[in-house]
Amino acid sequence: MAAPTAGARVAPLTWRVGRLVERRTETPTAQTLVLEVPGWPGHLAGQHLDVRLTAEDGYQAARSYSLAGPADGDRIELTVQRVPDGEVSPYLIDTYAVGDPVEVRGPVGGWFVWRPAETAPVLLVGGGSGVVPLMAMVRARRAAGSRAPFRLLYSVRTPVDVFYADELRRRVRDDFGLDVAYVYTREAPEGWRGSPHRIGLADVNTHGWPPDLQPLCYVCGPTGFVETVADLLVGLGHETRRVRTERFGPTG
Numbered sequence: 001m002a003a004p005t006a007g008a009r010v011a012p013l014t015w016r017v018g019r020l021v022e023r024r025t026e027t028p029t030a031q032t033l034v035l036e037v038p039g040w041p042g043h044l045a046g047q048h049l050d051v052r053l054t055a056e057d058g059y060q061a062a063r064s065y066s067l068a069g070p071a072d073g074d075r076i077e078l079t080v081q082r083v084p085d086g087e088v089s090p091y092l093i094d095t096y097a098v099g100d101p102v103e104v105r106g107p108v109g110g111w112f113v114w115r116p117a118e119t120a121p122v123l124l125v126g127g128g129s130g131v132v133p134l135m136a137m138v139r140a141r142r143a144a145g146s147r148a149p150f151r152l153l154y155s156v157r158t159p160v161d162v163f164y165a166d167e168l169r170r171r172v173r174d175d176f177g178l179d180v181a182y183v184y185t186r187e188a189p190e191g192w193r194g195s196p197h198r199i200g201l202a203d204v205n206t207h208g209w210p211p212d213l214q215p216l217c218y219v220c221g222p223t224g225f226v227e228t229v230a231d232l233l234v235g236l237g238h239e240t241r242r243v244r245t246e247r248f249g250p251t252g
């Protein structure tokens with residue numbers, strides 16, 4: 001990983017105790033958790049944190065979750081997708097209640113970040129919950145009043161699986177220079193042109209930027225998805241160093 005560059009917060013990584021203050025349902029299997037974390041040092045869009053749970057017998061489990069929004073004092077947001085039979089994600093969705101404590105450590109990551117001072121066009125390509133850090137970038141762009149041209153290409157199983165659906169519709173309407181396109185892998189909405197498919201060259205070519213505009217590309221999702229899209233981008237002529245990736249594989 002590259003060393004953190006100017007602008008990234010370099011704070012000692014210590015466990016802090018946060019509390020859930022609000023939760024929002026994104027899809028039947030995903031929720032946004034709003035936490036208050038006293039002393040949170042701030043973060044950049046694209047960074048993540050570690051969440052650690054401790055059972056009564058002392059057993060601990062830690063997992064990484066992306067920060068879903070730009071820095072906002074002590075308040076942070078995560079969006080968690082339930083992984084069937086998972087240890088941590090079902091607990092965070094079904095059991096973790098408003099007022100309950102949780103340990104968090106972060107922010108983590110200095111390469112998969114977007115800074116509002118950047119003016120280059122940006123291509124965001126997300127698969128499933130991989131959209132979370134990309135949404136943080138969309139929100140950070142809005143919060144900073146940035147005019148950097150942004151395109152989000154979002155691969156999702158079905159329309160009900162889209163995270164932030166209403167907000168994305170609003171942002172496309174209100175945020176000048178932001179475009180959002182979807183690829184549905186299992187079931188497309190009525191009237192959508194084309195049939196469900198896995199993301200391919202035509203999608204990236206149609207909804208991305210030409211390489212000669214030297215866009216910054218951010219790709220996030222399951223490992224196979226990220227590798228496919230990164231290969232497509234490099235094959236289209238994008239410089240490897242401008243294709244930044246984050247894989248949501250199993251952790252812990």
Ligand SMILES: Cc1cc2nc3c(=O)[nH]c(=O)nc-3n(C[C@H](O)[C@H](O)[C@H](O)COP(=O)(O)OP(=O)(O)OC[C@H]3O[C@@H](n4cnc5c(N)ncnc54)[C@H](O)[C@@H]3O)c2cc1C
Binds near residue numbers: 063086133
């Ligand atoms: C940098 C980073 C950022 C992440 N950000 C997010 C985020 O914003 N939102 C989010 O929901 N998740 C995110 N993840 C994934 C998250 O860390 C956990 O892996 C996920 O919540 C599953 O944990 P679990 O304890 O429920 O499942 P586990 O008990 O770890 O796993 C249960 C089973 O599911 C499989 N599995 C584990 N993780 C995944 C996965 N991600 N996809 C498919 N199968 C899996 C395991 O191989 C195992 O068979 C991120 C991961 C990384 C590395």
